[in-house]
Amino acid sequence: MIMSQSGNMQLPDAHGYLDRVIGELRSLEAPHKNTLVNVLEYLSDHIRVTRSEIGALKTGSGNAQMFSTTTDELEEIVTETARATNRIMDAAEVVEKVSASLEPGPANALMEAVTNIYEASAFQDITGQRITKIVRSLQSLEEKLASLANAFGPLDELATAEQQPEGDAALLNGPQLEKAAASQTDIDALFASLG
Amino acid sequence: MSLNKNMRVVIVDDYTTMLRILRNLLRQLDLNNVEEANDGDTAYHLMQKSPPDLIISDWNMAPVTGLDLLRKVRADAKLKHIPFIMVTAESKTENVIIAKQAGVSNYIVKPFNADTLRAKIASVCPAMA
Numbered sequence: 001m002i003m004s005q006s007g008n009m010q011l012p013d014a015h016g017y018l019d020r021v022i023g024e025l026r027s028l029e030a031p032h033k034n035t036l037v038n039v040l041e042y043l044s045d046h047i048r049v050t051r052s053e054i055g056a057l058k059t060g061s062g063n064a065q066m067f068s069t070t071t072d073e074l075e076e077i078v079t080e081t082a083r084a085t086n087r088i089m090d091a092a093e094v095v096e097k098v099s100a101s102l103e104p105g106p107a108n109a110l111m112e113a114v115t116n117i118y119e120a121s122a123f124q125d126i127t128g129q130r131i132t133k134i135v136r137s138l139q140s141l142e143e144k145l146a147s148l149a150n151a152f153g154p155l156d157e158l159a160t161a162e163q164q165p166e167g168d169a170a171l172l173n174g175p176q177l178e179k180a181a182a183s184q185t186d187i188d189a190l191f192a193s194l195g
Numbered sequence: 196m197s198l199n200k201n202m203r204v205v206i207v208d209d210y211t212t213m214l215r216i217l218r219n220l221l222r223q224l225d226l227n228n229v230e231e232a233n234d235g236d237t238a239y240h241l242m243q244k245s246p247p248d249l250i251i252s253d254w255n256m257a258p259v260t261g262l263d264l265l266r267k268v269r270a271d272a273k274l275k276h277i278p279f280i281m282v283t284a285e286s287k288t289e290n291v292i293i294a295k296q297a298g299v300s301n302y303i304v305k306p307f308n309a310d311t312l313r314a315k316i317a318s319v320c321p322a323m324a
Contacts, residue, residue, distance in 0.1 A: 125284070126306060
């Protein structure tokens with residue numbers, strides 16, 4: 001098997017070796033060579049397609065940052081839900097304070113509702129922990145993919161152009177990350193500038 | 196069972212929202228003497244300055260986890276007697292067993308409600324009742 005200086009198998013070399021074997025087999029006069037040649041050609045094609053797909057994943061336009069962007073989006077969810085939860089808690093604390101000045105009946109009813117809000121607000125902690133686990137899984141997947149891509153050797157020449165959305169579809173990007181998003185003031189200024 | 200309103204409680208969680216939830220629920224139990232820490236290390240230093248009457252801690256924190264904190268507290272002659280409630284999303288049997296072996300006083304799984312919190316506090320602070 002073809003090995004690199006570091007001892008790792010170099011798939012592109014192995015692929016070339018396989019193609020040479022196929023070529024030599026074809027030149028033989030063996031009666032049953034076609035079945036073997038077909039199998040090896042299938043393997044060769046399969047390796048070529050897989051290398052191409054890995055190459056696209058590794059180097060395709062936009063894919064280089066796919067994992068970090070996804071991670072940023074997930075972390076933004078945590079930030080946004082924390083912000084929303086704190087606003088809900090702000091409101092609940094106001095209700096709790098006001099309830100102290102009411103008659104026992106309505107005061108107790110409001111306090112019970114406020115307690116329910118506090119209890120339900122714990123969802124943010126749970127979802128935050130779940131999302132953190134997903135982020136770690138993504139980071140692990142990214143590392144494994146990089147390792148796999150390295151095993152496949154140079155892939156830049158194999159990278160296929162990523163299918164970018166066009167027309168109206170290209171306008172659908174979902175909510176922007178806060179650090180990249182325009183503020184309402186920015187939008188108003190832009191809108192006004194458009195006449 | 197009523198609780199000693201003067202008891203000093205240290206709550207530990209790396210999610211500030213959860214600290215706020217805990218503080219508010221404790222306030223509804225008339226427990227207003229509450230101090231917060233965002234991680235196990237900060238909490239431990241807080242306790243060494245002045246030992247609290249009750250510790251309520253999350254498990255999943257870095258770098259000092261709730262389990263680390265529990266073990267440090269139980270190994271500290273000045274703190275080892277303090278009731279320690281673990282409030283965590285870690286609900287596997289092995290987690291509960293390990294926490295129990297480390298000396299946890301009670302264990303609350305997130306999400307929890309105010310009644311559960313009250314019951315667990317009352318169960319670990321009988322002298323406070």
